[in-house]
Each structure stands twice: as C-alpha cells, then as structure tokens.
Amino acid sequence: MKKYPLFIDLDNRRTPIIGGGVAALRKARLVAAAGARPVFIWPDIDPEIEREFGDAAEYIDCRPAAADLAGARIVFVAVEDGDDPARWAELAKTAGALVNVVDRPALCDFTTPSIIDRGALVIAISTDGAGPVFGRDLRARIEAMLPARIGALLDFAAGYRDAVKAKIGEGGRRAFWERFFKGPVAAKALAGDEAGAREAMIETLNRPQDAPGPGVVHIVGAGPGDPDLLTLKAFRLIQQADVILYDRLVSNEILNLARRDADRVYVGKAKADHAVPQEDIEARMIAFAREGKMVVRLKGGDPFVFGRGGEELEAVRAAGIAAAVTPGVTAATGCAAAAGMALTHRDAAQSVTFVTGHAKGDAEPDLDWGALAALKNTLVVYMGVGKAAAIAGNLIRCGRSASTPVAVIENGTRPEQIIVKGALGELPALIGRAGVKGPALLVIGEVAAMADGDTLSQLLEKERLVA
Ligand SMILES: C[S@@+](CC[C@H](N)C(=O)[O-])C[C@H]1O[C@@H](n2cnc3c(N)ncnc32)[C@H](O)[C@@H]1O
Incomplete structure (x- = not known):
C-alpha cells in the first residue's frame, strides 16, 4: 500500500x-x-x-x-x-x-481518490496516480454493482443496530445480518417501501431466531438474450441469488453471471411440452423461499409481457412470501432495436399492439382479427411462427393488404439472430425459406419495411450462390 x-x-x-x-x-x-x-x-x-x-x-x-x-x-x-x-x-x-x-x-x-458516494457507504479508489483511467473505469463498474438506495438501506440497518443487539445473541448476529441484506426487509427498503421494510423488520425481530423466516422471491426479466441488455438491478439480483429458476429463453451468458454456488433450476417450457407445470414452478419458488433463500425467478424478456409473471407474483404473495418484480427489455423492443426498425414511426405507425399467436394444438389463435386488421398500426406477434399462415390469412381476410410489410426476427439480439422481411401475403414462404423455428417475432405493418433483413428474393439468391 x-x-x-x-x-x-x-x-x-x-x-x-x-x-x-x-x-x-x-x-x-x-x-x-x-x-x-x-x-x-x-x-x-x-x-x-x-x-x-x-x-x-x-x-x-x-x-x-x-x-x-x-x-x-x-x-x-x-x-x-x-x-x-x-x-x-x-x-x-x-x-x-x-x-x-x-x-x-x-x-x-x-x-x-475516486469516490463512490451512497450516503453511509463511501468507497474510495486510488491508483496513486498510476492509472487514473483504470480507476475511473473501476469506479463505474462498482457503481453498477450497487443499488441506488444502498445508502438508505444502510441507514435503515443502523437504526436497528441496538434492537438487534438486544434481541439476538452475539453468536447469531452475523447470520442475522447476512439474511437481512438478502432478505425481504432489504428488498423492501431498496424498493423505497420504508413502511413495509419497518413492518417486516419488526416481524423478523420478533420471530424466534431458530426459525429464521422466509426469504424473498424476485421475478426478474432477463431481456431477449444479449446479456448487455440486462438492467443493472437484474444483474445484481442474479449475482446475489441463492437459487435461480430459469426459462428456456434465458441465455447461458446470463446464467453464467450467477454465483458459482447458486442452485440453477431449469423450469423451462418448450411449446406444447411443458417441462414443468406452472403450479409446480410456483410451488418450487415458494418452497425455496420458505427455506430462507433469496430466489430469483428469471424469465426471458419482461416478466409481465406474455410471461405469466403476474400469476407467479400472485401465487408467491398469496403464500405470504415477499416478492418483487424487476422488468426486462421485452422481445419486441429488443428485436426492433436489433433490426433498426422503430415500432412506431411518425410516418408509418402511431401505435403498436402486442399479441400472442399461441394457440393449443391445431386451433387458431383466438384474436379479434377484424379489430387488428382495422388498426393499421404496428402489430407485433409473439409466439406466432407456428401459426403464421393462419395469422396472415385472417388479417388479409379482414382487410389488411397482402402487400403490408412484415419482418420476422428470430433469436433477436443473440449471435444467431436471423431477420427476414417481405409482404404479409408471403409470410409463410418467408418463414419456411429462412428456416425460422423460433423464438421469433412477427412484426406486421409499414415499419417492417425499415428492418435490416433479407427479402425472399435475396434469400433465394443466397441459396443459389451457395448451391
Ligand atoms: C413466452 S413468450 C415470453 C415473452 C417475454 N416475456 C418477453 O417479454 O419478451 C416467448 C416468445 O417471445 C418471443 N421472443 C423471446 N425472445 C426472443 C428473441 N430473442 N427473439 C425473438 N423473439 C423472442 C418469441 O415470440 C417467443 O416465442
């Protein structure tokens, strides 16, 4: 030194x-x-x-x-x-x-030094003049690791130091504070819910310490795949989690951010092949939290956009477990950015509608085709690849022109991303030719013409050149 x-x-x-x-x-x-x-x-x-x-x-x-x-x-x-x-x-x-x-x-x-100032928490970095640029970079990285309200949380903890000392013997205090900083009280304080945090703290202090009480469940959006699209909060929660229950669409790069000793539990579903029934996923989240664990339920995109995040939140709360939701970049916005295509554009679309193309077995998606065709806005269809022919057919039948631009983005924001574009009337051919299987989005509307992607004739030309 x-x-x-x-x-x-x-x-x-x-x-x-x-x-x-x-x-x-x-x-x-x-x-x-x-x-x-x-x-x-x-x-x-x-x-x-x-x-x-x-x-x-x-x-x-x-x-x-x-x-x-x-x-x-x-x-x-x-x-x-x-x-x-x-x-x-x-x-x-x-x-x-x-x-x-x-x-x-x-x-x-x-x-x-370079200073990180979060109230009670102050971090000073010095390279003794040897690498000021490195020092600033390190500071930015540490800043990203720290919740914005960490200072408030530390003040909150300081306010209970005496109460904890009075209630909990020296031997148990360290474990108490370890649980505190990862548990429901801290989650509430960090979310700005001071009253909720106080209530949870009193309840925690009054509970016998050999029954440490439930942990917390964070329902977290992992974004469309590119780890750089994680929110700072999602990044921190993934790194802190004791157990992560994750879906098929959560990329390995993101899972690899987890602690090495964290349990990773795959609860993903492939279409029509529900690996783990929804009730079981909820039951597992609740059971892990009851063991006092910090549980992260990691879901592709945003948990509240076609993600059953709402059901999971209700189930966890109904079980008396503290739960919080961290949003993520949903596939529509992630894919739009990746394709260089604005979902709304002053010249082309004043609104955007997200729908699911998912339907059981051979059935058609249960959507109000007349209303969707009449909107003449941007229509983003999640889970629509398997039913693309029916979707295009119904929209055209209800008045949307067969020449309406469409774009199909598979694995958007990931290294294996594919983008193709064409007209609504040729949507099934486009999907078939490009071999799109999913996960993919269908974007229907004038803005799709702006996507950076291959057209059907470009695909055919490429195939010809390869042959
Ligand atoms: C069950 S939904 C979950 C959506 C997710 N909650 C979100 O906000 O993006 C799964 C569907 O999202 C779309 N999707 C998710 N990630 C995608 C990606 N990287 N590229 C294209 N579509 C994606 C696909 O339509 C996929 O079938």
Whole structure:
C-alpha cells in the first residue's frame, strides 16, 4: 500500500481552498458533499463559484494569511504554477493542516481518490496516480454493482443496530445480518417501501431466531438474450441469488453471471411440452423461499409481457412470501432495436399492439382479427411462427393488404439472430425459406419495411450462390 486511506469527518468544518478558479470549485464540491464549509481564499474568485455556493461557503478575496487557515484539518491549494503553490502549501502545513496541492503530488500530504458516494457507504479508489483511467473505469463498474438506495438501506440497518443487539445473541448476529441484506426487509427498503421494510423488520425481530423466516422471491426479466441488455438491478439480483429458476429463453451468458454456488433450476417450457407445470414452478419458488433463500425467478424478456409473471407474483404473495418484480427489455423492443426498425414511426405507425399467436394444438389463435386488421398500426406477434399462415390469412381476410410489410426476427439480439422481411401475403414462404423455428417475432405493418433483413428474393439468391 503506497498511501494509507482515511475517512475524515469534515461535517461543518471550515475547509480552506486556496484559489478561485475551476480547480478550486471542483475541490469545494468534493468536500461540500461531506458536509464541509468551503472557505475560498484568493484575490480573484470566479463569480460562478459564489453563484453555486452562495451562503454555503465563505469568500476571503485576498492572498491567504496564517490566521485564515487556523484550525483547518485539511487545506487545498488550487492555484496556477505561477502563483507559487509551494508557498501556500508550506503556510498550510505550518498551520497544522494536511495539504493537497492540485497537480503537484510532490507537495501533497494526501491525494483525493475516486469516490463512490451512497450516503453511509463511501468507497474510495486510488491508483496513486498510476492509472487514473483504470480507476475511473473501476469506479463505474462498482457503481453498477450497487443499488441506488444502498445508502438508505444502510441507514435503515443502523437504526436497528441496538434492537438487534438486544434481541439476538452475539453468536447469531452475523447470520442475522447476512439474511437481512438478502432478505425481504432489504428488498423492501431498496424498493423505497420504508413502511413495509419497518413492518417486516419488526416481524423478523420478533420471530424466534431458530426459525429464521422466509426469504424473498424476485421475478426478474432477463431481456431477449444479449446479456448487455440486462438492467443493472437484474444483474445484481442474479449475482446475489441463492437459487435461480430459469426459462428456456434465458441465455447461458446470463446464467453464467450467477454465483458459482447458486442452485440453477431449469423450469423451462418448450411449446406444447411443458417441462414443468406452472403450479409446480410456483410451488418450487415458494418452497425455496420458505427455506430462507433469496430466489430469483428469471424469465426471458419482461416478466409481465406474455410471461405469466403476474400469476407467479400472485401465487408467491398469496403464500405470504415477499416478492418483487424487476422488468426486462421485452422481445419486441429488443428485436426492433436489433433490426433498426422503430415500432412506431411518425410516418408509418402511431401505435403498436402486442399479441400472442399461441394457440393449443391445431386451433387458431383466438384474436379479434377484424379489430387488428382495422388498426393499421404496428402489430407485433409473439409466439406466432407456428401459426403464421393462419395469422396472415385472417388479417388479409379482414382487410389488411397482402402487400403490408412484415419482418420476422428470430433469436433477436443473440449471435444467431436471423431477420427476414417481405409482404404479409408471403409470410409463410418467408418463414419456411429462412428456416425460422423460433423464438421469433412477427412484426406486421409499414415499419417492417425499415428492418435490416433479407427479402425472399435475396434469400433465394443466397441459396443459389451457395448451391
Ligand atoms: C413466452 S413468450 C415470453 C415473452 C417475454 N416475456 C418477453 O417479454 O419478451 C416467448 C416468445 O417471445 C418471443 N421472443 C423471446 N425472445 C426472443 C428473441 N430473442 N427473439 C425473438 N423473439 C423472442 C418469441 O415470440 C417467443 O416465442
């Protein structure tokens, strides 16, 4: 370790900053975030500084004298090289303060780290000047790992420290706090439900500690496949989970983000081949949570778009288990982005409708074809590949033109993505020629003409060239 890190209490402390320019302003922002009262000392203080800080700072518009620095714990020197920073550093040291001189490491008693500030949680990163860019990159990565409300959660926990001490013997406290940070109380506090968190905390404290109580179920959207499309929250929850129940459409790259010791339970369904009945999935989520586990139910796309996430949420809540939902990028928006095709476009469609083309056995999807054909908007059909001929036929029968553009996106956002486009009348031929099996979306409407994909004739030409 090249320098020893410290956290200094500057709350309400006068903190001299020698200088009046941008560098001084930056240092002032840093210390003001920790509650310090910046004191700008320099003949020439930028009026912007006064505008920003107003009464929250002091302004001494002359060169510093020893008396200006008396009692300061730290002093910043932020003046140009020609303004003799060494002299002011010496003055501050003589006044007994630790000194930081901007851009002059040799004159510094301390350096300022890259800071992650989440209230009670402060993380400081230093590379001792060796790799500031790396330090900033690391900071961004750590920021992404931390829930936005982590500071509020820590404050909440601090408020119960004495109560926990009084209720739980020393031997059980560590386990208690471990469960706390992954359990329902923390989930509620992190979601901003302060009242719910308090209620759950009181209930947890009053429960005998040999019966630690249920965990929590997070119903999480994994997006359409590309791991970079996960939300930050989904990413964090996947990394924390004790057990992950996942569907067929959740990609391996995403599952590999899980802890190595987390249980991964496949509960996926292939069409007409329900690997695990829905009630069993719900029962398993509830059973794992009752063991006190943090359960992540990971679903492709968004859990509330054709994902039975609503049913799962109801079932878990009905069992008295805390549950929360984290949305995901749904296949329609993911595929549209991947195909460079806006789902609404001022010139082509003012609205978009999501429907499911799923139907049992040979039956046709039970949709109001007349209404869908009349809308003349963008129609996105999930699970529609198997019934594409019926879908196209019904829309045309009800008045949608056979020349309406369509796009078919299979495995959108994944490396194996296929995009083809053509006219509604040739939809089955397009699907057959491209060998689309799914998961795929059908996008019907004028916007589909804008998709980056092969047309039927381009597909045929490619086949000819290969042959
Ligand atoms: C049971 S639904 C689940 C939808 C999911 N909840 C969502 O919001 O995307 C499954 C259907 O979503 C569509 N789908 C999911 N991921 C896809 C992808 N990467 N590319 C194309 N379609 C996809 C397909 O129509 C698939 O049959």
